[in-house]
Amino acid sequence: MSATAETKDRVAELAGAYKHGWSTDIESVFAPKGLNEDIVRYISEKQNEPEWLLEWRLKAFAMWQKLEEPDWAMLNYPPIDYQDIYYYAAPKTKEGPNSLDEVDPELLRTYEKLGIPIAEQAVLAGVKGAPKVAVDAVFDSVSVATTYREELKRVGVVFMSISEAVHEHPELVKKYLGTVVPQRDNYFATLNCAVFSDGTFVYIPKGVRCPMELSTYFRINAENTGQFERTLIIADEGSYVSYLEGCTAPMRDENQLHAAVVELIALDDAEIKYSTVQNWYPGDKDGKGGIYNFVTKRGLCRGRNSKISWTQVETGSAITWKYPSCILEGDGSVGEFYSVAVTNNRQQADTGTKMIHIGKNTRSKIISKGISAGHSSNTYRGLVRVLGGADDVRNFTQCDSLLLGDTCAAHTVPYIEVRNPTAQIEHEATTSKISDDQMFYCMARGLDPEEAVAIVVNGYAKEVLRELPMEFAVEAQALLGISLEGSVG
Amino acid sequence: MTQMLDIKNLHVAIEDGTILKGLDLKIKPGEVHAIMGPNGSGKSTLAATLAGNPAYEVTKGKVTYLGEDLLALEPHERAAKGVFLGFQYPVEIPGVSNLNFLRTTLNAQRRLRGEEPLDGATFMKLAREKAEKLGVSMDMMKRSVNVGFSGGEKKRNEMVQMAVIDPKLAILDETDSGLDIDALKVVSDGINALRGADRAILLITHYQRLLDYVKPDHVHVLDDGRITRSGGPELARELEEKGYQAVA
Ligand SMILES: Nc1ncnc2c1ncn2[C@@H]1O[C@H](COP(=O)(O)OP(=O)(O)O)[C@@H](O)[C@H]1O
Numbered sequence: 001m002s003a004t005a006e007t008k009d010r011v012a013e014l015a016g017a018y019k020h021g022w023s024t025d026i027e028s029v030f031a032p033k034g035l036n037e038d039i040v041r042y043i044s045e046k047q048n049e050p051e052w053l054l055e056w057r058l059k060a061f062a063m064w065q066k067l068e069e070p071d072w073a074m075l076n077y078p079p080i081d082y083q084d085i086y087y088y089a090a091p092k093t094k095e096g097p098n099s100l101d102e103v104d105p106e107l108l109r110t111y112e113k114l115g116i117p118i119a120e121q122a123v124l125a126g127v128k129g130a131p132k133v134a135v136d137a138v139f140d141s142v143s144v145a146t147t148y149r150e151e152l153k154r155v156g157v158v159f160m161s162i163s164e165a166v167h168e169h170p171e172l173v174k175k176y177l178g179t180v181v182p183q184r185d186n187y188f189a190t191l192n193c194a195v196f197s198d199g200t201f202v203y204i205p206k207g208v209r210c211p212m213e214l215s216t217y218f219r220i221n222a223e224n225t226g227q228f229e230r231t232l233i234i235a236d237e238g239s240y241v242s243y244l245e246g247c248t249a250p251m252r253d254e255n256q257l258h259a260a261v262v263e264l265i266a267l268d269d270a271e272i273k274y275s276t277v278q279n280w281y282p283g284d285k286d287g288k289g290g291i292y293n294f295v296t297k298r299g300l301c302r303g304r305n306s307k308i309s310w311t312q313v314e315t316g317s318a319i320t321w322k323y324p325s326c327i328l329e330g331d332g333s334v335g336e337f338y339s340v341a342v343t344n345n346r347q348q349a350d351t352g353t354k355m356i357h358i359g360k361n362t363r364s365k366i367i368s369k370g371i372s373a374g375h376s377s378n379t380y381r382g383l384v385r386v387l388g389g390a391d392d393v394r395n396f397t398q399c400d401s402l403l404l405g406d407t408c409a410a411h412t413v414p415y416i417e418v419r420n421p422t423a424q425i426e427h428e429a430t431t432s433k434i435s436d437d438q439m440f441y442c443m444a445r446g447l448d449p450e451e452a453v454a455i456v457v458n459g460y461a462k463e464v465l466r467e468l469p470m471e472f473a474v475e476a477q478a479l480l481g482i483s484l485e486g487s488v489g
Numbered sequence: 490m491t492q493m494l495d496i497k498n499l500h501v502a503i504e505d506g507t508i509l510k511g512l513d514l515k516i517k518p519g520e521v522h523a524i525m526g527p528n529g530s531g532k533s534t535l536a537a538t539l540a541g542n543p544a545y546e547v548t549k550g551k552v553t554y555l556g557e558d559l560l561a562l563e564p565h566e567r568a569a570k571g572v573f574l575g576f577q578y579p580v581e582i583p584g585v586s587n588l589n590f591l592r593t594t595l596n597a598q599r600r601l602r603g604e605e606p607l608d609g610a611t612f613m614k615l616a617r618e619k620a621e622k623l624g625v626s627m628d629m630m631k632r633s634v635n636v637g638f639s640g641g642e643k644k645r646n647e648m649v650q651m652a653v654i655d656p657k658l659a660i661l662d663e664t665d666s667g668l669d670i671d672a673l674k675v676v677s678d679g680i681n682a683l684r685g686a687d688r689a690i691l692l693i694t695h696y697q698r699l700l701d702y703v704k705p706d707h708v709h710v711l712d713d714g715r716i717t718r719s720g721g722p723e724l725a726r727e728l729e730e731k732g733y734q735a736v737a
């Protein structure tokens with residue numbers, strides 16, 4: 001019996017005790033709680049992965065067992081029991097609601113405010129029997145998704161799940177996987193390497209300007225990959241792509257720990273624009289529940305004059321630990337980071353970026369807008385590093401914090417390491433509050449207190465919001481207002 | 490005829506003490522009233538109180554607006570019911586364009602009144618027309634609300650907002666100060682355009698100057714938190730000649 005077959009049997013035995021039994025239907029298949037080598041083998045086996053990838057996972061798993069969970073971030077959370085987590089197709093701990101009537105009215109109100117149609121609300125809320133291909137429904141799924149795929153195919157863009165790509169484009173996956181975020185990078189990334197379930201793979205061929213924004217909306221099977229997602233995007237020479245991750249609607253999700261890895265690679269003259277709206281469940285007002293989001297996102301500007309731009313709007317999760325970064329290796333390459341991070345109630349965010357300047361004439365720009373309300377804590381942590389050989393580097397950093405009320409906290413932790421005297425580094429930081437005068441002015445013109453906060457906050461975040469693709473920006477604006485509800489007295 | 494605004498024995502306090510000490514004022518639809526008074530007499534306090542600024546506490550008295558207890562309403566509800574305050578010191582809102590601000594606030598008011606929101610094209614047409622009349626360029630309408638505007642530009646901007654919102658009761662707090670003579674004419678035209686049988690205007694001013702262009706029906710002198718004299722337009726001229734001290 002081969003090693004994997006043996007593992008499969010063993011796992012099956014263990015899992016036999018579970019209610020939904022053992023079935024070949026992907027939907028109800030799951031491995032038992034906890035993590036060991038067998039589970040890693042099982043995950044690989046389920047995806048029918050080649051031997052090299054299994055070896056790669058096992059190597060990561062061995063490393064992970066020797067690593068310690070980091071504790072340097074300004075975050076406070078009870079210890080995570082990694083043996084108490086499902087690593088493959090976790091079953092729902094609760095049965096989904098039978099109809100929208102059983103869904104938390106708060107959640108529905110939010111959907112409504114975001115203008116999400118009823119059919120889609122059901123999908124997002126996890127109502128039983130709601131269609132699978134979630135968000136596609138809005139866009140008249142099948143037809144749009146198909147046209148979309150065909151158009152991409154015509155220009156040679158590869159856009160598929162990473163598990164498909166392993167089979168269809170093994171040479172590309174093998175060549176680039178783990179090259180930007182090495183397996184040993186950090187505790188959460190290493191864990192992801194061992195157990196990642198699925199994610200997105202994108203390849204833009206030489207000289208191609210991707211004819212549309214790539215969105216996970218359109219990727220079949222986009223749901224249920226959330227927990228240990230793996231994304232790999234490669235922009236070949238002279239190509240351009242804009243990629244949208246996430247959804248402005250709050251996702252119902254029973255998995256508390258999320259540890260994704262995103263790797264971007266830009267070759268000569270290529271540009272990648274990566275936009276995220278993260279709105280996972282933040283927990284209730286007292287800080288119960290909520291997602292722990294420990295994600296590693298990194299872009300490598302490998303080619304000359306390449307560019308990688310991260311834009312993120314972070315409003316969800318109980319804990320956010322996230323530093324989308326750029327390694328500026330190619331001469332003349334450009335890294336950008338635009339971020340709005342909102343924390344309310346008991347949420348905690350420790351987020352920022354790293355800009356590593358290796359090539360000559362490389363430039364980076366960091367615009368971070370933190371917004372804290374309630375009893376939350378919001379930390380910007382950033383590193384700008386200029387290596388000795390990197391002549392004529394320029395960096396501009398602007399870090400603003402906006403406080404709503406006086407029970408929240410904002411911190412700014414900038415690290416600057418410069419080993420080349422020609423570098424020009426600029427850093428600006430401000431902390432402000434919404435003034436009573438602004439509130440009254442807005443209200444005297446007809447806005448209720450929440451609308452008043454929303455418009456002032458949107459103005460404050462504008463430099464970041466305008467970097468988002470148009471439609472996303474409109475939704476993100478609404479989302480900022482909603483996330484801050486209840487933050488004014 | 491019923492009153493549009495009826496203020497009875499109004500007392501208003503801030504943290505440091507009482508500012509308005511028994512103010513009475515009645516305004517009928519169609520009328521223009523001017524309140525004049527020395528610096529610190531409580532003119533802006535009256536304006537802010539009528540608009541609902543929570544920093545000002547009403548300790549005594551009553552204000553009835555169109556038959557309703559005005560003081561029971563939140564500022565945004567007052568706005569939706571037609572009360573407009575032209576600020577003496579308009580507030581800056583960085584990152585929010587004038588057009589966006591105006592459209593958002595206008596539609597918020599309409600929603601509170603149970604009306605449909607104005608669509609983008611209709612709104613733009615309206616905003617363009619009103620801005621043009623007040624000599625405000627569309628470039629300026631795209632800039633952040635009051636950010637980097639001169640004193641005069643801010644006041645004109647208030648008037649654009651007023652013209653678009655089209656209120657029933659406009660309370661204009663020193664809208665004339667900081668304006669040169671040409672701007673004063675333009676702004677006065679804007680105020681006069683609002684005059685109508687079912688509207689009223691309360692002009693708060695320091696100078697007679699504005700009243701040459703916007704003819705008031707009644708003029709009141711505010712001194713130490715109370716209206717000490719009322720009269721017709723001639724009272725304004727008298728004030729200008731003799732000074733507040735002698736008249737009040
Ligand atoms: N928000 C405030 N905080 C402290 N003092 C105030 C405030 N508003 C008004 N005052 C004081 O109340 C008095 C009346 O002010 P105000 O109503 O602004 O007068 P006017 O507009 O007639 O010049 C002044 O002494 C002023 O200093």
Ligand SMILES: [Mg+2]
Nearest residue numbers: 532533577663
């Ligand atoms: Mg004043």
